[in-house]
Amino acid sequence: MEKISTLTGIGVPMRRSNVDTDQIIPAVFLRRVSKTGYDDALFYAWRQDPDFVLNQEPYKAGKILVAGSDFGIGSSREHAVWALRDYGFTAVLSPRFGDIFRGNSGKAGLLAGQITDEDAEKLWAAIEANPGIDATIDLVARTARVGELTVPFEIDDYTRWRLLEGLDDIGLTLRDEERISEFEARRESWRPKTLPVKTQ
């Protein structure tokens, strides 16, 4: 994974709450087996509407998404993160995220930062007052800046560290391989086994 410390790009104000992952990428696009190439699928239904924010210049080339509360709720599909990333987004800010979406973001190198409702309003206003203005995310300082406005965002220490260092989760866990084997040695025999196959 690439190391992330500062991200800069056009800020996009998405004044909607409860943006679920079915909206971020509808199920029909989940038939593919690849991890990239989902940019056209992003917000597919909403993008049919000419008034949708990503159909407006200059937001088309957006990089930093500022969304309403409960962004990424619903389905666990990591395709939602891949679609945002493929489109060009590097960070999403929201007052609250769906848990699984936030976890997926951290793994797939999309920064998900939590802001307050008031700061979401302020960021929207700052961006809308100057459409096309850059937003800058400083992961070290945990701040988002638009013009004169700087607001803090929250991201847990561990995810932040992994993003800053560009670390692979599986590699990190396998450092504890011995502990996993020890744990396995103490597991009780009543616990489920899928093999050998038994059926009714």
Added chain:
Amino acid sequence: MSTTNVSARSPRTLAEKVWDNHLVTKGEGGAPDLIYIDLHLVHEVTSPQAFDGLRMAGRPVRRPDLTIATEDHNTPTLAIDKPIVDLTSRTQIDTLRKNAQEFGIRLHSLGDVEQGIVHVVGPQLGLTMPGITVVCGDSHTSTHGAFGAMAIGIGTSEVEHVLATQTLPLKPFKTMAITVEGELRPGVSSKDIILAVIAKIGTGGGQGYVLEYRGSAIRALSMEGRMTICNMSIEAGARAGMVAPDETTYAYLKGRPHAPQGQDWDDAVAYWNTLATDDDAVFDAEVYLDANELEPFVTWGTNPGQGVSLSGAIPDPGGIVDANERSAAERALEYMDLEAGTRMKDIAVDAVFMGSCTNSRIEDLRAFAAVIKGHKKAEGVRVMVVPGSARVRIEAEAEGLDKIITEFGAEWRFAGCSMCLGMNPDQLAPGERCASTSNRNFEGRQGKGGRTHLVSPVVAAATAIRGTLSSPWDLENTPDGQTTPDGQTTTDAKVSA
């Protein structure tokens, strides 16, 4: 969940006990805990990229014997003996088959007697049991918490992580008790409980929490009913939902193909009996619901928290204080083509979907069939019944439920996710309105432009008969003529599900 109380003597909740029991390493300095995973369920949609990752890194699957795969999300529910028409879909299914073979994973393919929705198959095989950790690349993994398991939905990167290491780094959760006391009235079911819970705490209300469902109304439910409730924990934003195991759990599990046997069974039960939340344990949050007061519940909007009693009307967004929620409600009404003040029972539907991992088990089908028996479906309404697994389909046919369903005028399909997510050809047309026993009423969830009202199986059945959102209480010619709380008569569809 707060793992500050890890000492064996301090009082703990069910969730904390299961968590502590699976701790491989305790996270330090803000790092997550490393949790061992007892059971990993896999399906075709969220796994191809995970297997790719393993291949690229040259990693094997650590424990194929704790892993099982089924085809469900993207499979057809008609003509399952023919090749899948859509090429991309066929490739996805073929990819799972190739991966399962290459990595030595047990797979139940389309046409196999154990194929079905992953959350129906696990419990049915007796693989889901109390006190274990379960993960799946699917948010409704929370279903398995009905057994007193810690069951968590994960993304594809995490699927790869579990395949490679059989563990998952997880942040501690907070705990929330959802206590439901009292007795459900006839025609009110577990689906109504969970829809009411979500309407009460909101789609984000459970965020960061593991929910534990407790109280006399929960204890009285069957395993199917408990699964329906735990299934939808994710719709309240929670990472998991759980019910402490009891005799109902053991009776369901005993004798199933993969349930423990002999000494293992005795050892397991002895351990499971220690899992219930200690009397003096403290939850981080508590919510109460009165089962006696509950009516059939239905959603009017585009998230599962936007629901009301079926006898009620669509609320006026103008009365919502929170600006965000107000605009969400306005948007939802526009999308749903509904107006504030409309009585829910005046809403006509084009389709009824009976299925999904929320309500497609044998008990759900029985409840549905009991209401429609002897009726014909409303004219012009498309009714689709999709069993949760091939096994459920066989069981239903052995009981003659398929006859009742087809004589009613409904379609009787093969097992899969089907119109719950509209990934295969089972979709709503733009503008179509559907009463659905599934779990998500998001915009376009059941097909682009489709409109979804979430309901219980018996409400789906009554709606299919009348063509408008209805409960069994609204049906005429009720067999047992019982008077219900809203002054009407009931059918004999007394459901505990």
